[in-house]
Amino acid sequence: MTSAADIVPLHVLGTDVDVRVTGQEPEELARVLRERWHLALREGTGPAAGTTAPPLVVEAGVVPEDRPEPWERRDTVVHDRDLPRLLQRLTQSITHAVITARAGELLMLHAAGLADPLTGATAAFVAPGNTGKTTLCRALGPGRAYVSDETVGIGRDGTVVPYLKPLSTRRPDWSGTKDEQPPGTAGLTAPVAAPWLAGVVVLRREVGHPGPPRVEQLDVLDAVLALTPESSGFMRTEGPLRWLADVLERTGGAQRVVYAEAASLEPVAAEILGRGDPW
Structure with missing residues (x-):
């Protein structure tokens, strides 16, 4: 036993x-x-x-x-x-x-999530695997609440369900196996205020991108096309397109951000986490 x-x-x-x-x-x-x-x-x-x-x-x-x-x-x-x-x-x-x-209960985006520790306002930074989500959490997470470096789950009422997994970090001798590191070693802490979705960012990291991040507001169709491949259990959800469109409408639509270094995303994160609750 x-x-x-x-x-x-x-x-x-x-x-x-x-x-x-x-x-x-x-x-x-x-x-x-x-x-x-x-x-x-x-x-x-x-x-x-x-x-x-x-x-x-x-x-x-x-x-x-x-x-x-x-x-x-x-x-x-x-x-x-x-x-x-x-x-x-x-x-x-x-x-x-x-x-x-x-699946079917949450709208789940393949994203890094960070929240304001006082208000719970949460930014979802959506990107494919191995393209910088964990690095973003390490760079921008200290002083904020860690929500996930993998999956941000969103309820129909706008609440965000944390996935407080270890940070999956590439090893210096990268051979296909990542290190699973305690979030606390990177200065990350769990949310205290209940998280809610304040904004969605579609990330595209380009090594050598010059200057500050390039920010582009996406219309609803382009946002849906960008987000659905980076979702989980989407087709097992009742009315998934309507749900996603409602999320985008309430949070001001999605932004696509092209950047080189995670630290340069600080102004984007600060703007989203400073928003009022639209839910």
């Missing part, structure tokens, strides 16, 4: 997840997971406040070298002999599980 010591209880994207720790030295792996997922830990093994569904269960364990384990993102069992690869795969499996669980 699994004991409480074998479980790392998380609350991510509004969903309870129990990570069941197995394999070699499970106590050490549980310690590492609690360190990396420190902003997402829920107290005890009971449900988080407002949660009634039973927790999703994902298993993780370090295994001997002579037991290679196949893995896909949809798998809920993640075994690996290499700890950094195990941590990355576990993050991806948890992400897949909670996105699947919330």
